Amino acid sequence: MLTLLTATGARPAAWAICERLMAAQDYAGPVRWLVVDDGPEAQPIAFERAGWTVEVIRPVPIWQPGQNTQARNLLAGLAVIDDDSRLAVIEDDDWYSPDWLSHVxxxxxxxxxxxxxxxxYYNVEFRRGRQLSNTEHASLCSSxxxxxxxxxxxxxxxxxxxxxxxxxWRRHPFRFLFDGGRVVGIKGLPGRAGIGMGHRDDFTGQADRDxxxxxxxxGEDAELYA
Structure with missing residues (x-):
């Protein structure tokens, strides 16, 4: 079994895309998906898939604009995850190839x-993408x-x-990094803003107007971000 952990809230458009991307995964085993949602209104969840269970955690107090509650929310999910689990972090606003879960x-x-x-990283508001050069760690969305x-x-x-x-990645020595382009950090979707550099107005990268x-x-998932 794989366990997925997603921290979300106040991002209904991103969440709807995330559901579609997880529905398209070719991983055939059972999945436990933990969704930690601290938005003022509960995120609408329509996801159903045989062999998958979805558990929603609503931590309090709820998120307020300007706050960074990521660590608090991840800890709320980790509180119900055993160390013998096989855990993949799925971020609600990022793109995952259909073979991501089977690959990890x-x-x-x-x-x-x-x-x-x-x-x-790709900012859909600015239509700008950037390939980073990190070789000693992975982004949380692809860990x-x-x-x-x-x-x-x-x-x-x-x-x-x-x-x-x-x-x-600094703390844990027993690690393995791979290439593949199976994840794209999507930035600039409507709703609650992220904290990474890809969300900032000064994010630089390759212009991609077309x-x-x-x-x-x-691939064809580009239509999700039109």
Whole structure:
């Protein structure tokens, strides 16, 4: 079984896309999807798939504009996840290829902490994409873990850094990074804003007014971001 952990709230458009991307996954095993939603209104959840269960956690107090509750929300999910789980972090506003879950499930046989390096960010509001050069860590959206790495994830969240992924990958030595372009960090969707550089007005990258870069990266799913 894979366990998925998603922190969300006040992002109904992004969440609806996330549901579609998870419905398209080719992973054939059972999945437990933990959704931690601290938005003022509960995120509408329409997801149904045989072999998958969805559990919603509503932490309090609810998120207020200007707050960063990511660590609090992830800890709320981790409180009901055992260290012997196989855990993939799924962020609600990012794109995942249909073979993402099956791929990380295989990679978790190699190491306790796995992830995709050389992250891709794409801001759909500015129509701008950027290939990053990170080779020593993966973004949180493209990280998966088991065993002692889950304990390291809890510890990383407890210190509440702004960028939890950097803290996690710094802490845990039993790790494996791979290439593949199976994840794109999508920025600029409607709703609650993110905290990473891809969300900022000064985000730099390749201009993509005709959408060719986005189509290259996500294929026919580019229509989800039109």
């Amino acid at each position: 499930d295989q990679q978790l046989d190699l190491a306790e902490l796995v992830g995709e390096r050389r992250a891709r 998966a873990m088991r065993g002692r790495a889950i304990a390291a994830f809890r510890a990383a969240c407890l210190v509440r850094p702004k960028f939890i992924d950097l803290e996690l 959408g060719a870069l986005l189509s290259l990266w996500v």
